[in-house]
Amino acid sequence: MDKLKIRFTEKEDCDYLKKWLSDKDILKWFPMYNEMEIDDAVRIWIAYSKINASLTALINKKPVGSALLYVQSFEKVKHHALFAIIVDSNYRNKGIGTKLINELIILAKEKFELEFLNLEVYAGNPAKRLYDRLGFTSFGMQKKCLKENDGYLDKIFMQKYL
């Protein structure tokens, strides 16, 4: 594989984020539904990039994935954060997700001094296997959390101490 590089997310990555999220096979694992909701999510993602809380993975200088720490603004919960990750569907199974999360863990520990990371994953998402492998453990499950076309997905809550 061509060399995988990780850098902080930049404002210009927004078109890639939008493109990945607009992929139906990706979007089904996210709460966003239409273009307006996707635009909103991308805006929030880019806003976190301004405090260097988001990373982008590049192959041959082209963005292929991103991972974001939703750094908390309330004092009482600043010791942990939820994160989100997305990988271009044409670049699956190349270790990009693993590399992004490992780098995000370093960022969480060293820059933001977090004690643990949280994630929320919908049941059936293949990314769950990655989270298991990286040592995330489940602390809850919300049944029928996400509703689309009269079908429901359960949401699994996971965490990992750093």
Add this chain to the structure above:
Amino acid sequence: MKDLQIKYSTFSEKEFLEKFLKDPSSNEWFLMKTEKEIESSAFNWINFSKYNASLTGYLDGKPVAFGTLFLMPYKKLSHQSMFYIVVDKDYRKRGIGSDMLKNLINLAKTYFNLECLICEVFENCPIISLLEKQNFKEFAYQKKYIKDEGKYTSRIMFELWIN
């Protein structure tokens, strides 16, 4: 509680909500702590009044409690809602919280046609006994979620299916 009047909240009641949230006996059960955090949270909270998703309990002619559905911004999640309740510290232990909760469940069910209510609380929060009385079920428990002056508290998440 028989004298409690429940009305839709209005934005002009923000100062009451802010006052309740600033009281340490309420504040210990909420995420916000600094003055700035409380003011921005009270603003977001009372803003749900524009969707008729917030109820105010009146007693002696003034607001004594708020109960509000924090409606979900995403369509795929909009069959459920989180909610928060706060009662003025001088009017506790007389069933106001319980009345607010029952009215909020009813609002969610009949007006918003929601399927599920979610409540996220700190461990030992007094609202837990009210939730259990209304048949809410725990679905997540996370240790150390709160860290306040070096002391950790768990969070518990409850759900109630209503439609």
